[in-house]
Amino acid sequence: MSDTNHSADHSLAYPEPPASQLWHRHGPRPRRLTPEQQRRNREVLLLAQRRPRPTTTAEAA
Numbered sequence: 001m002s003d004t005n006h007s008a009d010h011s012l013a014y015p016e017p018p019a020s021q022l023w024h025r026h027g028p029r030p031r032r033l034t035p036e037q038q039r040r041n042r043e044v045l046l047l048a049q050r051r052p053r054p055t056t057t058a059e060a061a
Contacts (some may be wrong), residue, residue, distance in 0.1 A: 031042070
């Protein structure tokens with residue numbers, strides 16, 4: 001029998017640190033967007049999707 005499975009449990013020198021406090025949400029729920037904010041977000045998204053992305057060429061660099 002091999003103990004490779006048992007020794008693998010101790011492969012880390014230090015235990016994993018606890019999760020950051022920022023990882024967990026403790027507090028009031030975020031506010032809902034107003035219809036005006038939702039409309040503006042949709043417009044900006046459509047504009048960003050329509051606009052061609054700038055291309056870089058090796059000659060320009």
